[in-house]
Amino acid sequence: MPYTSVTALVDRLGEDVLIQLTDRASPPTGAIVSSVVDQALANADAVIDASLAMRYRLPLIAVPVVVADLALSIAAYKLHRFAPDPKVKDDYDQALKDLGDIAAGRKKLELAGIEAPTSGAGGVVTTDRARDFTPENLHGFI
Numbered sequence: 107m108p109y110t111s112v113t114a115l116v117d118r119l120g121e122d123v124l125i126q127l128t129d130r131a132s133p134p135t136g137a138i139v140s141s142v143v144d145q146a147l148a149n150a151d152a153v154i155d156a157s158l159a160m161r162y163r164l165p166l167i168a169v170p171v172v173v174a175d176l177a178l179s180i181a182a183y184k185l186h187r188f189a190p191d192p193k194v195k196d197d198y199d200q201a202l203k204d205l206g207d208i209a210a211g212r213k214k215l216e217l218a219g220i221e222a223p224t225s226g227a228g229g230v231v232t233t234d235r236a237r238d239f240t241p242e243n244l245h246g247f248i
């Protein structure tokens with residue numbers, strides 16, 4: 107299940123920018139090339155899945171807004187063949203940081219029916235047998 111769509115990417119970047127980023131034909135066709143966009147969206151989904159798989163069961167039943175936004179930031183960066191402008195780079199870096207926080211459990215996605223596994227850091231409780239040697243039964247040896 108894709109985390110975002112071509113329509114959302116057009117809304118984020120604008121149609122003219124998306125044409126410039128995807129129309130790599132010679133001579134240019136002047137249209138958005140869907141195969142290039144689909145590849146960027148698939149790459150973004152793969153990056154997100156790699157991070158979410160550590161904490162959540164995939165595929166996600168519903169796509170949270172934050173995941174869709176992360177997918178847009180990653181796909182916009184992936185569409186650039188050359189150095190992107192600083193805003194696109196900063197958004198991409200922040201998306202990777204947020205994914206790292208989700209994977210580490212510092213941020214939690216609110217997903218109905220799917221609970222992130224606990225880390226097991228609740229503490230350790232042990233029970234042991236009674237001590238064989240105590241100060242009371244070693245009286246005179248100590």
